[in-house]
């Protein structure tokens with residue numbers, strides 16, 4: 001379909017994604033998806049809605065698939081269905097066809113109650129799965145079992161043990177058993193390594209999918225294409241031209257009901273060590289040899305390992321870290337009164353290699369701020385020999401808006417339209433909503449769950465990569481845990497501590513005065 005003169009791609013192209021690795025042949029046959037922790041927040045807000053969207057697009061066929069919820073809560077099938085029903089279709093995108101599909105989808109869901117460490121519950125689960133497989137005429141061993149751990153990491157080892165003992169695909173006739181684990185995977189290097197070893201004893205790496213949902217976001221997935229399929233970025237993407245890079249996550253709400261969990265982890269473990277670091281890898285990595293999943297993941301390890309080597313010599317400098325905690329955070333009864341847990345952090349990471357030496361990567365994440373957005377902001381150096389005297393108007397910046405209002409825009413200087421010869425800062429703007437009007441951008445979880453079914457691990461975190469990520473942050477996290485770095489108070493709905501903006505300026509970021517990018521409306 002043509003829209004405003006542009007050629008608009010059809011959503012169905014997702015099915016024919018030809019760059020996700022030649023080996024990922026779509027499989028057919030009986031598929032059981034087991035959501036462990038089905039009574040929880042993630043399951044209702046993300047996992048089940050993602051499964052629903054895969055269902056309505058025909059990626060989960062009712063004659064092949066069955067979905068099991070498992071948790072300790074003593075609820076019925078219908079109770080679980082009632083809990084998740086309201087989260088399946090989003091107000092704005094809901095159409096009558098989607099609404100019609102809801103009951104059909106809910107009928108695919110069965111709930112099994114049991115503990116996370118007892119044989120009884122998992123034997124019952126296995127029995128239910130097997131009955132469904134028999135019903136679907138699946139040949140024993142050829143069925144597919146996907147276990148999604150929407151659970152606190154503390155129970156991963158016992159759950160994995162139970163799956164391994166009681167719930168595996170019975171023999172290998174082309175079927176498989178895969179497990180998906182959520183972040184945060186551990187609390188520091190030692191605990192993550194222990195967890196990795198415990199799970200590694202039970203499952204091989206190709207069976208383990210460590211999910212980081214930022215890797216499933218459309219514009220994060222676009223980073224490699226952008227960098228390596230466009231000639232004009234290649235010569236610019238280095239220390240000679242780029243002054244600083246910011247990777248930013250902002251939320252305009254607080255911990256809301258998750259205070260107990262959050263206080264154990266804090267913003268660095270919740271967002272920076274995983275989501276933002278993964279984005280940094282894709283911004284900074286060298287070109288992979290090919291798009292085979294293992295090649296892409298190898299380059300990321302190479303980069304993180306370099307950062308890690310650097311950190312062991314010159315760890316993250318406390319002078320380049322600002323922590324904050326929003327006022328009112330400790331009002332949550334599940335949060336200790338004197339908690340120092342940061343709900344905000346800005347820090348500078350430095351990658352000492354040929355490409356990036358001297359370029360600060362500023363990582364910024366915060367809750368209860370004045371806006372909700374995630375973006376990558378690449379700021380270029382000043383133009384040498386500024387004949388237009390426009391330096392004070394601002395630098396060239398390339399911004400990748402991950403959410404909301406996905407976009408890429410380039411802040412650049414133009415002649416002010418009119419008779420006068422003066423300059424003004426403007427932009428080249430690729431706003432997705434305007435450019436791809438008929439395309440609904442898939443939710444990150446939708447895409448990543450589909451990858452787990454297809455057996456494509458490209459967008460998942462490998463064990464050595466995870467280790468390298470923890471190596472970077474563990475020394476700093478330990479200092480924070482010991483109270484050696486204090487969180488500064490900031491007002492809810494503000495930009496965070498003023499010191500964070502000062503750090504940004506010190507790192508070299510130059511704010512353009514008076515320029516604001518406004519997402520175009522249709």
Ligand SMILES: NC(=O)C1=CN([C@@H]2O[C@H](COP(=O)(O)OP(=O)(O)OC[C@H]3O[C@@H](n4cnc5c(N)ncnc54)[C@H](OP(=O)(O)O)[C@@H]3O)[C@@H](O)[C@H]2O)C=CC1
Pocket residue numbers: 037038039040041042043045071072073116149150151152153154155182183184261
């Ligand atoms: N919620 C979110 O937005 C996101 C969450 N995650 C991650 O996903 C995972 C699940 O998150 P979320 O759903 O929010 O977590 P919840 O706290 O909602 O826990 C999920 C389920 O686990 C069971 N559970 C909770 N605490 C314990 C415990 N201490 N021991 C054993 N079982 C427990 C409960 O089920 P029952 O009591 O019925 O057994 C609960 O319904 C976590 O690893 C989290 O970090 C990742 C990204 C976003």
Ligand SMILES: O=C1O[C@H](COP(=O)(O)O)[C@@H](O)[C@H](O)[C@H]1O
Pocket residue numbers: 213251270271374
């Ligand atoms: O992993 C997490 O992510 C969410 C933010 O996800 P987004 O896709 O809405 O950006 C965050 O709220 C939560 O604290 C964290 O655990």
